[in-house]
Amino acid sequence: MPPVRALALLLLLAAPLRAGVLEEEVESFANAMHALSGRLAARDLSGAAAWFGDELMGTLPEEEFPALQRVAPGILEGHAMPGLLDVAIPRARFLERLGVFLALLPVTEEVRIKVPAAGTRKDGSLEGTLKLTLVGRDAAGRRAWLKTSPPFRAVREAGGGWRLVAWGPSPLEAMAAERDFFTERAAKAGLYDTDPPVVEHPTLGLAAYGAAAGDFDGDGRIDLACCGTRGTRLYRNLGGGRFEDYAAAAGLASIVATAPLFLDFDNDGDSDLFFSANGKQRLFENRLVPEGAPRFVDVTARAGVGIASVAFSVAAGDVDGNGFPDLYVACYNLMGPILPDRWDAAANGLPNLLFMNQGDGTFREEASARGVADARWSYAAQFCDLDGDGDLDLYVANDFGGGCRLYLNTGGTFRDAAAERGAADSGHAMGVCFSDYDNDGLLDLHVSRMSSTAGRRILARYAAGPLPFQKRLEAQASGNGLFRNLGEGRFAEASATAGPFPGGWAWGGGFVDFDNDGFEDLHVPNGFLSGSSLEDT
Numbered sequence: 001m002p003p004v005r006a007l008a009l010l011l012l013l014a015a016p017l018r019a020g021v022l023e024e025e026v027e028s029f030a031n032a033m034h035a036l037s038g039r040l041a042a043r044d045l046s047g048a049a050a051w052f053g054d055e056l057m058g059t060l061p062e063e064e065f066p067a068l069q070r071v072a073p074g075i076l077e078g079h080a081m082p083g084l085l086d087v088a089i090p091r092a093r094f095l096e097r098l099g100v101f102l103a104l105l106p107v108t109e110e111v112r113i114k115v116p117a118a119g120t121r122k123d124g125s126l127e128g129t130l131k132l133t134l135v136g137r138d139a140a141g142r143r144a145w146l147k148t149s150p151p152f153r154a155v156r157e158a159g160g161g162w163r164l165v166a167w168g169p170s171p172l173e174a175m176a177a178e179r180d181f182f183t184e185r186a187a188k189a190g191l192y193d194t195d196p197p198v199v200e201h202p203t204l205g206l207a208a209y210g211a212a213a214g215d216f217d218g219d220g221r222i223d224l225a226c227c228g229t230r231g232t233r234l235y236r237n238l239g240g241g242r243f244e245d246y247a248a249a250a251g252l253a254s255i256v257a258t259a260p261l262f263l264d265f266d267n268d269g270d271s272d273l274f275f276s277a278n279g280k281q282r283l284f285e286n287r288l289v290p291e292g293a294p295r296f297v298d299v300t301a302r303a304g305v306g307i308a309s310v311a312f313s314v315a316a317g318d319v320d321g322n323g324f325p326d327l328y329v330a331c332y333n334l335m336g337p338i339l340p341d342r343w344d345a346a347a348n349g350l351p352n353l354l355f356m357n358q359g360d361g362t363f364r365e366e367a368s369a370r371g372v373a374d375a376r377w378s379y380a381a382q383f384c385d386l387d388g389d390g391d392l393d394l395y396v397a398n399d400f401g402g403g404c405r406l407y408l409n410t411g412g413t414f415r416d417a418a419a420e421r422g423a424a425d426s427g428h429a430m431g432v433c434f435s436d437y438d439n440d441g442l443l444d445l446h447v448s449r450m451s452s453t454a455g456r457r458i459l460a461r462y463a464a465g466p467l468p469f470q471k472r473l474e475a476q477a478s479g480n481g482l483f484r485n486l487g488e489g490r491f492a493e494a495s496a497t498a499g500p501f502p503g504g505w506a507w508g509g510g511f512v513d514f515d516n517d518g519f520e521d522l523h524v525p526n527g528f529l530s531g532s533s534l535e536d537t
Contacts, residue, residue, distance in 0.1 A: 045095045265361075393414075399430065479520075503526045
């Protein structure tokens with residue numbers, strides 16, 4: 001269920017009837033704005049006219065794309081210019097100015113209108129604030145972003161449609177990149193591939209597919225393993241920015257799994273591959289050592305890791321200090337046939353797995369015995385020495401508000417200290433990574449989670465009389481979480497002050513200093529299954 005609808009459903013079930021009726025009106029209007037976004041993205045102003053009154057109180061900036069002031073030297077330039085005073089103008093005039101506004105970006109990649117706040121007037125009309133965002137390229141070819149948040153008023157027609165009758169003045173925020181940092185090169189590099197839409201494979205259910213980087217052929221270049229519905233791709237780095245798919249030669253092309261992980265589980269000096277899966281987990285030994293050429297042999301049965309589950313990712317780390325990497329597998333559940341027992345604190349997922357490396361090529365599953373058999377619909381986990389005592393602790397990202405877990409290693413067993421250490425994230429967590437974003441020498445924490453404009457809009461109505469689980473719901477709608485390490489493994493959330501980080505339906509991602517300025521930046525992929533309409537995103 002998409003985040004807007006899932007959170008809206010939860011809130012409407014808990015809300016008084018009047019609030020529920022109001023949100024149905026606002027959601028209807030928000031859907032109309034989604035449809036208008038599509039018209040504007042297509043530059044179809046005649047079609048867009050249906051969403052505006054014959055005459056409206058409205059304004060748009062009258063000047064062309066301004067000379068931008070530098071925001072971050074060498075990276076972004078920005079500008080804020082005021083809107084005009086409200087004047088009543090005919091629809092045709094407003095649409096003309098709207099066309100000029102859209103033309104500020106001759107190449108448009110996205111036009112999106114959201115409704116962050118709305119309420120009803122005595123006359124039955126809606127009023128509130130819109131958020132209009134344009135992404136594309138300006139006349140100079142620079143990648144640019146335009147944002148404005150005008151106040152609005154809208155009326156519903158007899159046929160159920162909506163018309164905007166007021167579009168108030170609002171500052172325009174503009175940014176443009178001085179240069180492109182990234183260029184799409186997948187096809188030229190030999191990495192481009194397509195996967196059939198998941199909706200065309202109903203037997204697979206809800207699944208995530210990941211990738212891993214490692215040098216499997218020992219030539220000093222980073223190779224890639226990628227999972228998908230049609231099998232695994234193993235991209236061998238040929239140098240010079242070129243790759244070839246080596247999966248068939250390596251014996252991995254037919255492996256359907258959710259996420260790969262390169263690791264040297266037998267300490268023989270080459271990179272083996274573990275696959276988390278919806279089904280049995282799989283382990284493949286790389287025969288580069290001793291054969292001299294990369295070839296992967298299925299050792300799942302011999303290693304004892306072939307436990308069936310709905311697993312979405314895996315992390316490796318030496319839990320007990322015996323010199324061999326152990327494996328922690330984050331497990332979910334069969335979404336659809338099984339639903340979370342609570343949408344704000346689910347705990348009926350499948351238990352996570354901890355495979356302890358015995359040093360002889362075999363593993364023992366010991367998650368329960370070591371205190372980490374989490375069953376809160378886990379998506380991802382990472383090992384990290386968070387308290388500086390020399391052993392590896394574990395952070396687990398959980399979905400549906402079940403609360404993320406910070407497991408401190410206490411001599412090979414773990415105890416959950418997320419709450420006492422200030423890291424008990426309770427959103428829809430789907431990814432976790434560590435890095436020192438403020439350069440104070442301590443590893444900070446980033447959690448990928450969902451953000452929902454509709455969810456924040458609904459929750460704002462309860463500010464005076466909050467719901468019993470208001471804070472958990474706010475976390476589920478607020479976007480990605482950033483936690484600053486205060487020392488000794490204690491954290492304070494810095495999402496609002498350093499961000500915020502609205503990322504839609506965010507997944508993995510992580511820290512990376514993409515501009516080489518010595519500070520860690522964040523990249524977060526996002527998205528989910530959608531239909532042909534923005535309503536379904």
